[in-house]
Amino acid sequence: MKSKLVLLLAVVFLTTSLLMGCGAQQQAPTETTEETEAPEEAEEPTTVETVRIGAILPLTGGAAATGVKLRAAMEVAQDIINGEYPELAKVPLAKEVGLPNLGNAKLEIIFADHQGNPEMAKSEAERLIEQGVAGLVGAYQSSCTKPASQAAEQYGVPFVAGSSSSAALTERGLNYFVRVAPNDDIETAMFFDYLIYLNDKYNADIKTVAVAYIDNEFGVHAKEMVEKWVKEKYGALGFELVGVVPYAVDVTNVDTEVQQIKSLNADAVFHASYIADITMFVNKYKEFKVAPKAVLNYCGGFQDTQFVVNLGSDSDYFAGGAAFSAEKLGDMPELAKINEFYKAKTGADLDGPALEEFSSVLVLAEAINIAKSLDGDAIIEVIKNTKFDAPYYATGAIKFDAKGQNEILASYMVQTQNGKYQAVYPEEIATAEPVVPIPDWDKRN
Amino acid sequence: MKYRRAEDSPLFTKLKGEEHMIIAQIIANGILMGFIYALVSVGLTLIWGVMDIINFAHGEFLMISMYTAFWMFSLFAMDPLIALPICTILIFVIGVLTYLGIIRRVINAPGLTALLATFGLSMFLKNLAQFLWTPNFRYINNSMVSGKTIELGSIVIGVPQVVAAVASIILTVAVMLFIDRTRTGKAIQATALNKNTALLMGINTKKIYAITFGLSGACVGAAGALMATFFPIYPASGALYSVLAFVSVAMGGFGNIKGALFGGLIIGLAEALGGYMLGTQFKYAIVFLIYLIVIQVRPKGLFGW
Numbered sequence: 001m002k003s004k005l006v007l008l009l010a011v012v013f014l015t016t017s018l019l020m021g022c023g024a025q026q027q028a029p030t031e032t033t034e035e036t037e038a039p040e041e042a043e044e045p046t047t048v049e050t051v052r053i054g055a056i057l058p059l060t061g062g063a064a065a066t067g068v069k070l071r072a073a074m075e076v077a078q079d080i081i082n083g084e085y086p087e088l089a090k091v092p093l094a095k096e097v098g099l100p101n102l103g104n105a106k107l108e109i110i111f112a113d114h115q116g117n118p119e120m121a122k123s124e125a126e127r128l129i130e131q132g133v134a135g136l137v138g139a140y141q142s143s144c145t146k147p148a149s150q151a152a153e154q155y156g157v158p159f160v161a162g163s164s165s166s167a168a169l170t171e172r173g174l175n176y177f178v179r180v181a182p183n184d185d186i187e188t189a190m191f192f193d194y195l196i197y198l199n200d201k202y203n204a205d206i207k208t209v210a211v212a213y214i215d216n217e218f219g220v221h222a223k224e225m226v227e228k229w230v231k232e233k234y235g236a237l238g239f240e241l242v243g244v245v246p247y248a249v250d251v252t253n254v255d256t257e258v259q260q261i262k263s264l265n266a267d268a269v270f271h272a273s274y275i276a277d278i279t280m281f282v283n284k285y286k287e288f289k290v291a292p293k294a295v296l297n298y299c300g301g302f303q304d305t306q307f308v309v310n311l312g313s314d315s316d317y318f319a320g321g322a323a324f325s326a327e328k329l330g331d332m333p334e335l336a337k338i339n340e341f342y343k344a345k346t347g348a349d350l351d352g353p354a355l356e357e358f359s360s361v362l363v364l365a366e367a368i369n370i371a372k373s374l375d376g377d378a379i380i381e382v383i384k385n386t387k388f389d390a391p392y393y394a395t396g397a398i399k400f401d402a403k404g405q406n407e408i409l410a411s412y413m414v415q416t417q418n419g420k421y422q423a424v425y426p427e428e429i430a431t432a433e434p435v436v437p438i439p440d441w442d443k444r445n
Numbered sequence: 446m447k448y449r450r451a452e453d454s455p456l457f458t459k460l461k462g463e464e465h466m467i468i469a470q471i472i473a474n475g476i477l478m479g480f481i482y483a484l485v486s487v488g489l490t491l492i493w494g495v496m497d498i499i500n501f502a503h504g505e506f507l508m509i510s511m512y513t514a515f516w517m518f519s520l521f522a523m524d525p526l527i528a529l530p531i532c533t534i535l536i537f538v539i540g541v542l543t544y545l546g547i548i549r550r551v552i553n554a555p556g557l558t559a560l561l562a563t564f565g566l567s568m569f570l571k572n573l574a575q576f577l578w579t580p581n582f583r584y585i586n587n588s589m590v591s592g593k594t595i596e597l598g599s600i601v602i603g604v605p606q607v608v609a610a611v612a613s614i615i616l617t618v619a620v621m622l623f624i625d626r627t628r629t630g631k632a633i634q635a636t637a638l639n640k641n642t643a644l645l646m647g648i649n650t651k652k653i654y655a656i657t658f659g660l661s662g663a664c665v666g667a668a669g670a671l672m673a674t675f676f677p678i679y680p681a682s683g684a685l686y687s688v689l690a691f692v693s694v695a696m697g698g699f700g701n702i703k704g705a706l707f708g709g710l711i712i713g714l715a716e717a718l719g720g721y722m723l724g725t726q727f728k729y730a731i732v733f734l735i736y737l738i739v740i741q742v743r744p745k746g747l748f749g750w
Contacts (some may be wrong), residue, residue, distance in 0.1 A: 060572070060575060060580070060680075061681060062681050064575060064580030064679075064680070064681075065579070065580040065581045065582055065679065067580070068579065068580055215726045245725055246724065246725055246726040247725050247726065248725075248726060248728065248729050250685050252478075252685045252686060252689065253474075253478055255471075255474035255475075255478065255717060256471060256474065256716070256717050256720040256721050256725055256728060257720075257725045259467055259470055259471055259474070259721060260721065260725060262467070263464070263467050275582055276582055276677050276679070279582060279584065279677060280677065283584075283675070286592065287592075287594055287601060287603050288470075288601050289601065306581055306582060310582060310583065310584040310586070310677075311584070311586070312586055314586070
């Protein structure tokens with residue numbers, strides 16, 4: 001009996017350790033704030049050898065494939081900041097070593113793994129803050145960014161989210177949180193504007209819309225934004241939401257989901273999906289010969305270049321919002337150079353989320369440099385009142401509104417054509433014309 | 446928000462002609478998925494029945510087999526169906542080595558030690574796979590069956606799934622025949638019934654345990670090669686199916702091979718039909734609800750005794 005009890009305790013201990021991660025043993029105090037301010041509060045310019053920031057990403061678990069790439073993008077930002085790159089003079093902090101206003105201090109990113117688990121994201125954020133990071137970046141999945149940024153708020157540590165797109169993140173009234181990526185609210189409006197463009201210019205005759213979404217913070221919120229926009233604006237312009245198809249986070253097959261989408265027979269399908277699920281969906285679309293006129297993807301799996309690698313020519317004609325298209329590299333020398341560094345690390349081109357996470361590190365580092373301090377209040381003050389140069393984005397800059405949302409739309413519509421992500425909308429930045437409607441599966445080469 | 450189609454849901458109205466076909470398609474999908482769950486479950490139930498051990502690393506054996514098929518395809522252009530014997534033998538060997546290296550030392554230890562050992566092995570294999578092969582999702586899109594479909598009227602059935610379903614039936618029958626008809630199989634049964642008596646009868650129970658672990662590995666090895674033709678391959682891919690395999694085994698009856706097959710079919714149909722009728726976000730909830738009901742009514746599972 002006694003030995004069974006010991007075993008039971010061992011199981012409980014093991015499970016708890018695994019769930020909480022090793023770092024959870026250094027539990028941060030959960031109360032507030034005053035006593036746990038960032039370590040340095042100097043008003044005079046601080047001179048330190050190294051400025052540490054924390055990055056929380058899904059480095060293992062279901063989204064690890066994406067998390068590892070995002071880490072590489074952040075490392076590229078770190079290398080650019082810590083090195084001397086006169087050819088990237090327009091990129092902030094590139095031409096001098098480190099952070100010049102802090103005695104050329106080097107930037108060090110401390111990475112933490114949340115495994116896609118919101119609880120772990122929170123405890124890892126607390127651990128990093130306890131270690132004295134000046135700010136946080138991450139956490140990719142909105143469901144993890146939410147608790148992690150809540151912890152940062154509690155400690156008064158700035159959190160710059162790169163690619164998390166749930167609009168709810170910037171609706172919480174947090175003072176220390178900003179986000180670079182367009183949220184799903186902005187993206188949804190862009191999707192409808194794109195459909196109007198397709199109808200007007202290409203007679204696409206798209207009227208009905210369905211939403212397929214992963215049943216988590218990201219997906220549910222994307223679906224709610226479609227409902228909102230149809231009700232408030234686009235319903236009156238002739239669009240109808242004919243149905244929604246949610247699916248479980250760890251879905252093993254999507255046969256039933258695709259049958260539901262088929263039965264809805266919508267002209268356009270909006271997808272809020274990660275790389276594993278969207279790939280399964282495309283395979284099943286082909287198997288069941290489902291070909292809506294347009295399939296538009298929120299920032300997630302479609303933007304991962306592995307989408308094209310895995311699906312080959314089957315990946316063609318899907319579209320989505322993205323901050324990056326390799327086809328635009330010729331016009332953007334800074335982006336081309338950054339992409340070169342990234343490719344040397346990963347073997348693949350950048351994608352939208354990777355570029356957004358890259359820029360989150362640059363924004364945080366530049367703000368620390370301008371603030372000349374590691375104090376959270378000073379840094380966030382700079383973040384909220386500065387227009388950051390971002391020559392690697394088509395729009396060239398980043399500026400946060402009062403809620404912390406980047407108000408300069410960093411992304412545009414891309415469509416996969418012959419295995420490449422072509423910019424297709426707005427027209428003035430397009431690298432190719434959109435293909436609409438998507439050809440039937442049996443009419444493809 | 447209310448959608449135009451909500452009131453047309455098959456749950457609320459009589460099915461129209463087209464919807465009959467959709468339901469038929471859903472049932473076909475459910476049966477095929479059921480066979481795939483069964484394929485993963487057969488090996489699991491074998492170990493459970495004979496050794497009374499829950500092998501938490503079962504899903505990772507599946508994952509290694511899927512990667513083996515993938516690398517055979519990528520490096521040597523060997524189709525997963527051709528590589529099936531290699532995957533089967535490899536995971537058989539891994540199964541035997543797992544017994545000899547880990548399980549043998551803890552099988553007589555009290556309580557949950559063996560379970561914890563397999564849990565540790567599962568974490569090790571998952572992380573090793575991520576270290577060796579990165580967490581990238583990989584697909585085999587050009588196998589001899591990939592992308593091929595059979596059309597029966599308006600019902601579309603994927604050839605890879607049909608191949609996996611047929612293999613699932615063959616594998617289940619083969620394992621049942623092996624257990625029932627061969628001397629080794631009878632020794633496995635005897636060991637499962639009472640290890641000490643089997644030992645007294647001259648059966649080398651350690652050898653039987655090693656064979657059982659190997660056989661379980663061989664089953665999941667074959668499953669991995671077949672599933673690699675139509676499922677994504679990544680370090681956590683096995684874990685998803687192993688959870689449903691555990692349910693399938695418990696529902697069918699611990700150690701009952703036929704039970705694992707039917708358990709898999711029930712899960713496949715429940716998630717497909719339930720998901721379509723009640724909402725896809727509930728499809729796994731429905732599976733687990735049915736499981737809870739089954740173990741309340743028959744605690745030893747549908748075919749348990």
